[in-house]
Amino acid sequence: MRHLLPTIIVILTGFIVLIEFLLGIEVISQRLLDWVMILAAFAVFLGVINVVRVHGSRLVGRGSSFLDRFYSLILLLTIIVVLAVGIGGSQTPLMSWVYQYVYAPLSATMFSLLAFYVASAAYRVLRLRSWEAAVMLVVGLIVLLGQLPMGSDWPILQDLREWVLSVPALAGIRGIIIGAALGALMTGLRVLLGLERRFLL
Amino acid sequence: MGEIEQVAVVLLLFFMIVALYAVYRLRTRHGRRPELRPLPLSRLQQALKHAAEAGTAVHVSPGLGSLGEPGRGTAETLAGLVTLEGIAREANAVGVRVIATTASPIVLPLAQATLEQACLAAGYPEDYRPTDARFLAAGSGPGRAAYAAGVTDILHHEDVSANVMVGQFADEYLLVGEVGAKRGLTQLAGSNEPAVLAFMAASADDTLIGEEMYALGAYLLDDPVHIASLQVQDWARLLIVGSLIALVIARALLSL
Numbered sequence: 001m002r003h004l005l006p007t008i009i010v011i012l013t014g015f016i017v018l019i020e021f022l023l024g025i026e027v028i029s030q031r032l033l034d035w036v037m038i039l040a041a042f043a044v045f046l047g048v049i050n051v052v053r054v055h056g057s058r059l060v061g062r063g064s065s066f067l068d069r070f071y072s073l074i075l076l077l078t079i080i081v082v083l084a085v086g087i088g089g090s091q092t093p094l095m096s097w098v099y100q101y102v103y104a105p106l107s108a109t110m111f112s113l114l115a116f117y118v119a120s121a122a123y124r125v126l127r128l129r130s131w132e133a134a135v136m137l138v139v140g141l142i143v144l145l146g147q148l149p150m151g152s153d154w155p156i157l158q159d160l161r162e163w164v165l166s167v168p169a170l171a172g173i174r175g176i177i178i179g180a181a182l183g184a185l186m187t188g189l190r191v192l193l194g195l196e197r198r199f200l201l
Numbered sequence: 202m203g204e205i206e207q208v209a210v211v212l213l214l215f216f217m218i219v220a221l222y223a224v225y226r227l228r229t230r231h232g233r234r235p236e237l238r239p240l241p242l243s244r245l246q247q248a249l250k251h252a253a254e255a256g257t258a259v260h261v262s263p264g265l266g267s268l269g270e271p272g273r274g275t276a277e278t279l280a281g282l283v284t285l286e287g288i289a290r291e292a293n294a295v296g297v298r299v300i301a302t303t304a305s306p307i308v309l310p311l312a313q314a315t316l317e318q319a320c321l322a323a324g325y326p327e328d329y330r331p332t333d334a335r336f337l338a339a340g341s342g343p344g345r346a347a348y349a350a351g352v353t354d355i356l357h358h359e360d361v362s363a364n365v366m367v368g369q370f371a372d373e374y375l376l377v378g379e380v381g382a383k384r385g386l387t388q389l390a391g392s393n394e395p396a397v398l399a400f401m402a403a404s405a406d407d408t409l410i411g412e413e414m415y416a417l418g419a420y421l422l423d424d425p426v427h428i429a430s431l432q433v434q435d436w437a438r439l440l441i442v443g444s445l446i447a448l449v450i451a452r453a454l455l456s457l
Binding site for chain 2: 022023024033036037039040043044045046047050051053054057068103104106107108110111113114117118120121122124125172173175176177178179180182183184185186187188189190191193195196
């Protein structure tokens, strides 16, 4: 009974969006999307409360190390500072400065680590431990060498690379995409028919 | 094909799928369950037993996606939440703590409710801690790296012995996956993004490819709704494969 009203809302809105999609119009569905964005914006408060709760308990909790407490304190102070800066709006020069010169560089630093992680992941995969690893190593070498400028000296290498990318690799990718699309389709259908009710709070 | 014909075809397919689903749902309800092919879940189940003995926790991420927001992978996130529910049920039954992280504040209350329900179902409501479901950072733009940094911190400092990441991910998965691999954690990862699957295959012990992650509800929860859904998927797949072969043959014959 607790789930009845949310289920009715899910089914109704789902069918409204589906009918509008079929008719090629976006009147109510666009309005519903706007509501979702507003709800998502308010939900951020829940997220902030959760962050404060997790790091607050880490800060005052008994089992935390000095470093844990220190980093949690930094995080909580950062929340306060960014909130204070953002009171004037998200487009103020100060907020833009924080985003451009603090947040974005920190994010870029994290992503720059990817280069090293890709190398270590490739090393682990390409170790000759099984037939599958051997096949992957050979195919990987063909594709890598075929992409090098000197690969143009060996047309067969470029042809092989082209074949690997456009036949077995592409066929595999299409298979994955078709399978995933079917999975997503059935998930959507379960939601639309009100059968996926476990996430209705 | 005109617009009316397109609508007619979509409606026809829709009602065909719904009818097929209803048939399989009834069959499943009457106990006629199909034999499911094995998915690579045995290592995770073994890891849960080890975690119970060692008193360690399990980290589960339903991805960087959200629910209802355009382009944020609603279906993948639902699959991730089903995975969280299945693992939380198994883990709580043997007294293993589950830490769930999300990159969407909309998903956060759902993750909290899932963990709470799992504790209640296991008969240990006192084991539920609201801070075990955590919002780390918004999963779009630069927030993706912040989320990866947050998960990495949990894997490093929270005595975690298994890491499960099923849902919508991008390149930043590798930042987490490699840390998990270096720490020797048992890792299960799943995505429907081919580029990310390459990273997952490289760093995780077991990988769920595309549709396999949508099938977890049938495997982990033994849910009749999900089992019937899998059977319809199989028929739809047969239809697509059959259509592809027929079209290739027809085109080859026409070009002769």
